[in-house]
Amino acid sequence: MRVNRQRLMTEIEKMASFTDAPPPAVTRVLYTPTDIAARAYLKSLCMEAGLKVREDALGNLFARWEGAEEGLGGVGTGSHIDAIPFAGAYDGVVGVLGGLEAIRSLKESGFTPRRPIELLMFTSEEPTCFGVGCLGSRALSGAWNAEQLAKLRDAEGKSLDEARAESGFSGPLESVRLPEGYYSAFVELHIEQGPLLEREDIPIGLVTAIAAPASLRVCLSGQGGHAGAVLMPDRRDALLAGAEIALEVERAASSSGALDTVGTTGIFNVHPGAINSIPSRVELGIDIRDVDGERRDRVVAQVIGAIQAICERRGIGYEIDTLNADPPALSGEAVLAALEASAQELGLAYKRMASRAYHDSLFMARICPTAMLFIPCKNGWSHRPDEYAAPEHIEQGVRVLARTLARLAG
Numbered sequence: 001m002r003v004n005r006q007r008l009m010t011e012i013e014k015m016a017s018f019t020d021a022p023p024p025a026v027t028r029v030l031y032t033p034t035d036i037a038a039r040a041y042l043k044s045l046c047m048e049a050g051l052k053v054r055e056d057a058l059g060n061l062f063a064r065w066e067g068a069e070e071g072l073g074g075v076g077t078g079s080h081i082d083a084i085p086f087a088g089a090y091d092g093v094v095g096v097l098g099g100l101e102a103i104r105s106l107k108e109s110g111f112t113p114r115r116p117i118e119l120l121m122f123t124s125e126e127p128t129c130f131g132v133g134c135l136g137s138r139a140l141s142g143a144w145n146a147e148q149l150a151k152l153r154d155a156e157g158k159s160l161d162e163a164r165a166e167s168g169f170s171g172p173l174e175s176v177r178l179p180e181g182y183y184s185a186f187v188e189l190h191i192e193q194g195p196l197l198e199r200e201d202i203p204i205g206l207v208t209a210i211a212a213p214a215s216l217r218v219c220l221s222g223q224g225g226h227a228g229a230v231l232m233p234d235r236r237d238a239l240l241a242g243a244e245i246a247l248e249v250e251r252a253a254s255s256s257g258a259l260d261t262v263g264t265t266g267i268f269n270v271h272p273g274a275i276n277s278i279p280s281r282v283e284l285g286i287d288i289r290d291v292d293g294e295r296r297d298r299v300v301a302q303v304i305g306a307i308q309a310i311c312e313r314r315g316i317g318y319e320i321d322t323l324n325a326d327p328p329a330l331s332g333e334a335v336l337a338a339l340e341a342s343a344q345e346l347g348l349a350y351k352r353m354a355s356r357a358y359h360d361s362l363f364m365a366r367i368c369p370t371a372m373l374f375i376p377c378k379n380g381w382s383h384r385p386d387e388y389a390a391p392e393h394i395e396q397g398v399r400v401l402a403r404t405l406a407r408l409a410g
């Protein structure tokens with residue numbers, strides 16, 4: 001079986017051209033015209049490969065290679081093509097186009113699967129639009145029901161229903177959830193988004209667990225006013241409360257007792273944002289994660305307690321909205337074993353490791369045995385324009401994935 005590296009790299013480059021940022025940056029936000037054009041490009045590749053393509057009411061895309069036997073759960077592979085602002089060309093894309101290449105390589109080698117093999121492109125893995133990540137896999141796994149999804153609003157107050165309808169995805173949200181047993185296994189190929197594989201010069205990572213992400217949206221309201229005329233004792237400055245909170249996020253995560261706990265204040269919006277006006281309103285976006293769900297929850301509770309104390313001391317109003325607090329996911333041993341056997345067959349060194357980034361596999365693990373396959377990325381950089389994965393590593397990842405799909409699909 002031969003992976004066509006040239007074809008795959010050309011497609012990855014073409015996918016990167018669908019961007020709303022100046023190259024090499026990639027910005028491809030959910031349901032934007034750029035996202036829709038990228039989806040159309042992917043659909044054309046899947047149809048050219050002779051796969052049966054369908055999209056669900058949220059825009060999750062499924063490209064299916066029917067198996068020889070009827071009525072068996074399929075083997076899924078895939079990832080996402082949406083990209084946060086000023087990201088890179090490989091996050092998610094390697095798993096979608098690499099998954100397609102694995103399927104094409106198997107087809108071209110004359111392999112016939114017993115079970116169907118299906119490529120997935122999940123809608124909205126990134127939280128950019130609605131504040132919560134993995135919307136497509138959250139919905140199709142049943143982790144979130146239609147009511148929870150319908151409550152989501154974007155920054156302009158538009159609902160998920162309005163946004164998806166504008167992009168031509170209609171149909172009841174209830175129809176997104178997959179029937180029991182739809183998949184027998186799921187494997188996602190992804191760049192590591194960390195430095196370990198490159199540092200240890202190991203080409204393959206086998207992901208044993210995915211860290212548990214929690215996100216908070218915090219709205220602070222103080223007393224605005226003239227930066228020159230209002231004396232310091234009379235101020236209620238929302239930005240300074242936010243600054244104390246951001247430092248508390250760092251302190252709470254750093255003192256959890258484990259390096260696995262991370263905390264980030266990635267959104268810090270200030271209103272009105274004028275040099276001579278005291279900030280009256282601030283919106284914070286806080287991301288707290290850990291491979292241990294209980295430890296993560298303790299840190300979240302600590303941060304919420306600190307927000308209350310800081311705001312009461314400073315006379316600042318606050319609203320805290322826990323957008324999501326997902327449990328960690330453990331990989332399926334049978335899928336890990338299939339990945340391990342494939343890497344060994346190919347004579348590739350590998351290491352078992354946790355994923356600190358979340359992925360759609362976090363939710364696929366709720367409906368079938370799931371595991372991820374990592375390849376190195378330069379300096380571990382990701383979510384930035386200079387994100388890079390070497391063609392040789394991408395090809396090796398696809399070769400391990402193809403063999404693993406063949407093993408799992410019989």
Ligand code: HGY
Binds near residue numbers: 126357359
């Ligand atoms: O944030 C994450 O972990 C993923 O890259 N969306």
Ligand code: MN
Binds near residue numbers: 091126
């Ligand atoms: Mn990402």
Ligand code: MN
Binds near residue numbers: 091359
């Ligand atoms: Mn990703």
